[in-house]
Amino acid sequence: MVSDDRAISLSRPFRVLIVGGSYSGLSAALTLLDLCNGRLARFNYTADAKPPNNQIPIHITLVDERDGFSLASESFASKTWIQFADIPALQSSNIQLIRGSVNSVNPREKIAHILDLKSNHAREEQYDFLIAGSGLRRAFPTVPQSLLKEQFLAEAKAHQRNIQNAREGVVVVGGGAVGVEVAAELKILEPWQKVTLVHSRDQLLSAEPLPDDFKERVCAVLREVGVEIILGQRVIATTASTTEGDRQIWQLTLADQTRVKAGHVINAVSKSVPTTSYLPQEAMDTEGYVPIRSSLQFPEGIPNADHHFAVGDIATWAAIKRCGGAMHMGYYAANNVHQLILSESLNVKPDFLHLADAPPVIGLALGDNAVSYTSADRTQHGKHLLELMFGDDMGHSICWNYMRLSEPCKA
Ligand SMILES: Cc1cc2nc3c(=O)[nH]c(=O)nc-3n(C[C@H](O)[C@H](O)[C@H](O)COP(=O)(O)OP(=O)(O)OC[C@H]3O[C@@H](n4cnc5c(N)ncnc54)[C@H](O)[C@@H]3O)c2cc1C
Known part of the structure; x- marks a missing residue:
């Protein structure tokens, strides 16, 4: 050198x-x-x-x-x-x-x-x-756990199979930054799939130091891309209810005793x-x-x-x-x-x-849309932002x- x-x-x-x-x-x-x-x-x-x-x-x-x-x-x-x-x-x-x-x-x-x-x-x-x-x-499965590319490809395939086979829909538990992106990503992977996001507080991203209008915009955009959102409900139990062939069906019990069925559950809560x-x-x-x-x-x-x-x-x-x-x-x-x-x-x-x-700055890719916040530009959203901040590969x-x-x- x-x-x-x-x-x-x-x-x-x-x-x-x-x-x-x-x-x-x-x-x-x-x-x-x-x-x-x-x-x-x-x-x-x-x-x-x-x-x-x-x-x-x-x-x-x-x-x-x-x-x-x-x-x-x-x-x-x-x-x-x-x-x-x-x-x-x-x-x-x-x-x-x-x-x-x-x-x-x-x-x-x-x-x-x-x-x-x-x-x-x-x-x-x-x-x-x-x-x-x-x-x-x-925690898995919000982030790939494999250490080798080859193992990872198998992990990604299994993940995709779980999403595809979840006839009762996919439930994402936890509406922090990771949970909202994961929920939106599932709608890109399988647009026909029913995706439900459950969050314990009355507002998504409740732990983030971000203004209310940003959090409300994220909620609105997620609903636009087809994610169903349940707010203010803690999941108190997740049990395997039945098995169909090699398919497991899950039942989630929410704090108000509502039951939600899911073919696949993604935990985006763990710290x-x-x-x-x-x-x-x-x-x-x-x-x-x-x-x-x-x-x-x-x-x-x-x-x-x-x-x-x-x-x-x-x-x-x-x-x-x-x-x-x-x-x-x-x-x-x-x-x-x-x-x-x-x-x-x-x-x-x-x-x-x-x-x-x-100061807090964030950009979230939500399906074909994006929402961002900076102290200078405040809350912004739109499809043009997705291209600007994430291109076509996140x-x-x-x-x-x-x-x-x-x-x-x-x-
Ligand atoms: C689902 C998800 C979505 C996200 N989306 C966005 C986004 O849209 N925009 C954004 O800006 N940020 C996003 N983030 C955050 C972003 O990924 C992190 O801020 C970023 O990865 C941090 O980079 P890093 O180099 O600090 O650590 P990491 O990217 O976590 O990398 C750490 C590396 O260290 C290695 N390592 C760990 N322990 C050891 C050890 N003991 N010995 C050797 N190697 C070790 C790991 O294998 C890994 O490769 C997202 C995060 C998640 C989980």
Whole structure:
């Protein structure tokens, strides 16, 4: 990599360990590759920005339990699951891809213990900087659970079969952001299917810090795309009532004792849990999120906190977790790692990027429509927004192109 006279000579490359190869981890890896090769970071849109003066030897280890990058969507992921080995931007001698699970991290020693899922062997990885971007653990079936593309395709097929065979309709329990998108997605998958969304509160998205008119618009659009909505009813029991051949029929009992039959039930209620069990307890809050500083560094007091970063959904920052926020955090964290590398190599003061406050922003794809909210534009909706925010694949191509994943890595 380091070939011209801008190259900083070091006894060994800086080692950066990235946990998680999704939106936040990938944007961190790509930013580091750009900057350490003396290029402007691909996410830097500052008008007068200049590329770094130096090239720096770097070795990035990117660990993910999955074998590829994909959307958090059971219905679309079959089209969008791309194995890491097939992502041109990652094919670099500066990146080592490990399919593995990070089991523990010792920040004092800067060592991670990883279970290599290919060989099933434990390994130790020494690092100079850690960027943790391992996201949230979400329950099946709202999010694909498979770790391998092949397994996933089978999982997606089974999911689709369950939807198709559900003659008594599909009930989605939980009207949060995931539940409403899942319900609408089912109407795209099988437009003829009866889809019912049951939510315990009187308003959808009741836990989100969003205005009432946004929540009401989401409800109206969902009804327009054909989703039946039951509000203000908690599901108190779900029992398998009868079986027809290999088909199970479910009966849901609501708080007012109403019974709802379903051929398939999707639970979108269970809370997402941060996947941070590999980090020391002191680095997390009581719910397992990492209370980062605005530089994305771990909270002070953790050994070597300045060399540890958390990005994406596991970090406490934005009230609403989004892909865009995750990519933004990956970029900022990697920029700040690069600044620390320059500082340690050239004895200069690091010039960090700091996260600004993140007011609630959301965009929901609801069938052939979309509803969005930003503090500037307030609530908006319409089919044109769907195309603008999600394209025709739930935003996969937009994120893919934004990260420039098709561009072969330049040395
Ligand atoms: C159903 C659904 C719909 C959504 N819709 C939208 C939307 O429309 N717009 C939007 O902006 N956002 C949406 N989101 C949120 C968005 O998906 C997240 O904000 C985003 O994925 C966060 O990215 P991340 O990189 O932090 O983590 P993730 O995307 O969760 O990725 C984490 C990665 O880390 C890996 N990993 C986890 N633990 C370990 C470990 N111990 N060792 C190694 N690897 C590990 C995982 O395999 C995974 O690849 C949606 C989420 C869901 C569930």
